[in-house]
Amino acid sequence: MITAEQKPLKEIIDSISPYEKIFLVGCNECVTVCAAGGRKEVGLLASVLRLHYLKQGRTIEIKEITLERQCDPEYVEELASEIHRTEAVLSMACGCGVQTLAGRYRETPVFPAVNTLFMGASEAQGIWAERCQGCGDCLLGLTGGICPVARCSKHLLNGPCGGTSHGKCEIAPDVDCAWCLIWERLKALGLEKRYEEIMEAKDWRSAGGGGPRKIVRKDLLL
């Protein structure tokens, strides 16, 4: 899923300070799962903002809405009948959701309330870690299901660098060396020989080096 974290309160308040009618829009998908911008976080941020403005003696109208999916025009359309009642939208979705709203409602300024971070998986309750960089050419079948692109700090494709130490990466003691994990996994699978196969230089065009990416599925077009 796409992970995100709420922006510092001051930054959020600064972005909406000129406005008195706000739509605070959450998303029921990834940001709900990583507790950054779902219905509950929308309620909490709305409460925090109201307290901030009450303390200042200002009145602000905040309408709380949580869409099923903010990156999908079908669900974003739900705001169409009410968008004229607001002066600005504060979105708690990932960057995809913010841009979908901004693209659909061109007359209304849209501000992000979260910083979108990475594609990650949950390691434990309250902990999410990066697992995929969307490189467009998946290597996981060759590396025992552990991604060197996302999990090696240098994105190395042919074994660890000299900074590996007792299974940890030199950048921080709590960061696993992806290539140590890969080696241990290949050993457990009896696929050590695969480690010796040299991977050629990766074509990073599919990873975004060739410009913004797009998928067009003609079989699904209406």
Next chain:
Amino acid sequence: MENFEPEIIAFCCHYCAYTAADMAGSKRLSYPTNVKIIRVPCTGKVDALHIMSAFEKGADGVYVAGCLEGDCHFKNGNTRAAQRVAHVQKILQDLGWDTQRLAMMNMSAGMGEVFARTACEFTEKIKQLGPSPVKQMNTDSYRQTQR
């Protein structure tokens, strides 16, 4: 300020603090009427939203009273509550509020005296802090929220 009577919300666990309040009553121990108790099945049930709503509706102080550490009826609800209280204290700090307006307390069902004493102490502390920043403004916008 001298006549200020704070409104305090206490989220009390059914299995400990709420029973301790009962015990205080049975022992004829008095505690300030400023403390309004909300009984919860476990302090782990208390969400950040509940605490913020209490402040938004005019509470000058809020505390969450759960079981003693290691004694939670549901294993670890009280430690989770303590983490949430710390999280909301950080939010209050960001808002420029005194974080002492929110507290986590632990007691057992038999600690009637502790319940009465902590209620008195917390009320005194909030009296010293004065009305919540929201009430201090005493604005129309605040009065609107109370309707």
